[in-house]
Amino acid sequence: MKKYILDLIVSTNExxxxxYILLKLTxxxxxxxxxxxxxxxxxxxxxxxxxxxxxxxxxxIDKQKNELWLLVQKVGDGTRALANVxxxxxxxxxxxxxxxxxxxxxxxKKLLLVxxxxxxxxxxxxxxHLKEMGFSPNFLLGARSANDVLxxxxxxxxxxxxxxxxxxxxxxxxxVTQHSVLENETFDCIYTCGPKPMMVAVAAYAKKRNILCExxxxxxxxxxxxxxxxxxxxTTEGHVCVCKDGPVFNIEKLTWQI
Amino acid sequence: xxDLRTNIGNLELKNPVMTASGTFGYGEEFEDFIDISQIxxxxxxxxxxxxxxxxxxxxxxxxxxxxxNAVGLQNKGVDYFxxxxxxxxxxxxxRMIVNVSGACVEDYVATAEKIALLEHIPAIExxxxxPNVKEGGMAFGTSCQSAAKVVKAVREAYPKTLIVKLSPxxxxxxxxxxxxxxxxxxxxxxINTILGMAINAExxxxxxxxxxxxxxxxxxxxxxxxxxxxxxxxxKVPVIGLGGIMNATDAIEFMLAGASAIQIGTANxxxxxxxxxxxxxxxxxxxxxxCKSVKEIIGALRV
Numbered sequence: 001m002k003k004y005i006l007d008l009i010v011s012t013n014e015x016x017x018x019x020y021i022l023l024k025l026t027x028x029x030x031x032x033x034x035x036x037x038x039x040x041x042x043x044x045x046x047x048x049x050x051x052x053x054x055x056x057x058x059x060x061i062d063k064q065k066n067e068l069w070l071l072v073q074k075v076g077d078g079t080r081a082l083a084n085v086x087x088x089x090x091x092x093x094x095x096x097x098x099x100x101x102x103x104x105x106x107x108x109k110k111l112l113l114v115x116x117x118x119x120x121x122x123x124x125x126x127x128x129h130l131k132e133m134g135f136s137p138n139f140l141l142g143a144r145s146a147n148d149v150l151x152x153x154x155x156x157x158x159x160x161x162x163x164x165x166x167x168x169x170x171x172x173x174x175x176v177t178q179h180s181v182l183e184n185e186t187f188d189c190i191y192t193c194g195p196k197p198m199m200v201a202v203a204a205y206a207k208k209r210n211i212l213c214e215x216x217x218x219x220x221x222x223x224x225x226x227x228x229x230x231x232x233x234x235t236t237e238g239h240v241c242v243c244k245d246g247p248v249f250n251i252e253k254l255t256w257q258i
Numbered sequence: 259x260x261d262l263r264t265n266i267g268n269l270e271l272k273n274p275v276m277t278a279s280g281t282f283g284y285g286e287e288f289e290d291f292i293d294i295s296q297i298x299x300x301x302x303x304x305x306x307x308x309x310x311x312x313x314x315x316x317x318x319x320x321x322x323x324x325x326x327n328a329v330g331l332q333n334k335g336v337d338y339f340x341x342x343x344x345x346x347x348x349x350x351x352x353r354m355i356v357n358v359s360g361a362c363v364e365d366y367v368a369t370a371e372k373i374a375l376l377e378h379i380p381a382i383e384x385x386x387x388x389p390n391v392k393e394g395g396m397a398f399g400t401s402c403q404s405a406a407k408v409v410k411a412v413r414e415a416y417p418k419t420l421i422v423k424l425s426p427x428x429x430x431x432x433x434x435x436x437x438x439x440x441x442x443x444x445x446x447x448x449i450n451t452i453l454g455m456a457i458n459a460e461x462x463x464x465x466x467x468x469x470x471x472x473x474x475x476x477x478x479x480x481x482x483x484x485x486x487x488x489x490x491x492x493x494k495v496p497v498i499g500l501g502g503i504m505n506a507t508d509a510i511e512f513m514l515a516g517a518s519a520i521q522i523g524t525a526n527x528x529x530x531x532x533x534x535x536x537x538x539x540x541x542x543x544x545x546x547x548x549c550k551s552v553k554e555i556i557g558a559l560r561v
Contacts, residue, residue, distance in 0.1 A: 003290040005531060043528070051475060052320050052527060094291075094530060222318050222325060223527040227283040229303075229329045230318035239311055239332055244287075 003097060003225065004032050007090045011067060013083070016150050020118070021083045022059070023070045025091055031066055032096065034058050036126035037216055037248040040070065040095035041224035047081035053094065054078050055221045055243070057122040057193070060154070068095075071121040071150065097224050098247050101126055101191050101214050107134035109188040113159075114176055114202050116142040116194025122216055124151055126191060127158040138162065138187075140179055142198065146170035177201040187211055193218075203251040204258040213251045217242045260544035261551040262537065264298070264518050266496050267444030269380050269419040271298035271353055271519055274552055275509065275537045278500050278523030279304050279357035279383060279423075280329065284347050291530040296537060298519060299353035301383050302343075305373070306358075307365040309335040313390060319456035319465040324475025324502070325524060326454050328468040330390045331359050336369045340376065348378035355421070359385040363411045370416040380418055384409065384443075387425030387450035389472045396450075399425040402437035413442035421498065424448040424489070426478075431485050432492035439493045446489060447498035447521065449482045474524045476502040483515050490516025490557055504528070506539020513540075516557040 008025035016022050041053035060069040074080045085091055104111070111130060115123040120141050130137045137159040143149045146169035155161045162181045163171025172179050176198060182205060192202045193216035206213030219231040219242040226244030233242050235253045240246070251258070262273035276299035282288060285300045294300065312332025319326040333339070339356070347354055356373050360366035366384065373382055386399035386408055398404045409422055422438045424431060426449040435446050451472025456465040464470075482501025490497050499517030502524070503509050509520045525532045544552060 003530075005291055005529075049322055050320075051323055051325060220316055220318055222327070222524075223281070223287075223530075225283075225287040225530065227281060227287045228318070228327065228527060229280070229312065229332050230327055232312070232315050232317065232332070234315070239315075 010089045025068045034096035035100035036129045037100040038096040038098045040093040043092040044078045050078035059121045060125050073118040111137045112187040112190045114140045114192040116198040119194030131158040142176035216247045267419045273298040273537045274519040276521045278521040281523040281526045292534045295351035297533045301355045304331045304357045304359045307369045314467040324477035326471035328390045328466045328471035336372045355381045357383045367415045370412045383421040389453045396425050406437040406441045409438045409441040419444045421445040432488045435489040435493050445496045449501045478502045487515040506536045513555050514559040
């Protein structure tokens, strides 16, 4: 897919939570096609300590409003500066970057999309895309507490939502891999993004039951286009770039101990 | 439009803007953003005799005004390059130059001999300055004797334009430059990255898997400028300047300090279209200054 350098205009900057903001970006021109799992390299202005762009997964594309959504977790100076952009300001991005999730042939396949923390971001876009293709996706979202469950109304537009919180304030208490839906139902494909221990646990669950499983990785990146070879993941084919050959990988290709 | 052509030994570039090895892939990753034939030259990723997996992740750390990397010359080896990559890139209408690295003199020579047979590769850049490999690499570039030895051996085996890339991690870079010039280098490029380190204080661990890595970006520019200036005054062969060039003004500063051409590295990660902008910016500067040719500003610093 053709990659672009785009100056987008901030439509809204919504504070979802103390640590998360949702940026909706638009353009006077039609946004290029982007796929679930892909990401944008976002230039951070007004942060002298931030040198590199920040890779941020595409949270949702609102085709009617010509909007690109980015869910930003405030981690360091760069993402904090990004969280301060005001409506009308310009955000420069390079996108779309990376690969996408695979989709099954038949729409009656049971799909589970598992997201934890800011890893729920690409799951919304994937869910919306699958729903549009005729699938009925199921979401399993994990968070620390009810306050940390983000974009719940948006997820509910596209499928069933199951929730776990570590303190039990919403949904079932515990981690995503402890949710009863994993025991009570069977799935054909599992897609996941979130903290690595969570993805490893989800991958182990899938592998044990021989379920196709794809994970979205977020290794530290510099270029975002496969030139610098910094963000590599060790795979069955050696070191490959997460930015170009990923970020989505079938667990069979990874060398994780699961 | 000023005349932007410049020379690296016998090799003419359409303009002085090149890309630094390991920051631009083989060019194709940037074709969506720019017309890469508008670049003066592309130095492709460091190539070694045999396949190298490179260092374990993490290989990168962001720093104030720059970054550290410890990639460790990951590449599929020269035979893979000749068979699979060369046919794809040989049609690109710019100077395609291969960066060559090795663990011992014989490796450098064998790799250079294979590259010499490729019609559309008019030059190699000999990397005797990689800080991220255990053996070879920078070890060759930090003493006059070892630098001279590897350049001499490659010079005998490689008839086309030979550029030698120097390490800044030395006491006297001008002495190294003179040593490689006397063994037949056609040009000297500098600087490679500066050895550095980053620490995660909370976890009490180094950020890079290799503990140390190579620093690049605008934080190294003053050091690079100084070294280009010193080397320009120490040798007669053309100098290629690099180190933290982020815009046309930076590039012009390197040329005033004595560089006949420049390379853009880390800046490609921030703005994938930077190379063409720098080439255009150099032209605007020349027109503003009333220069007909870019050659008028090489070493034209008023001291």
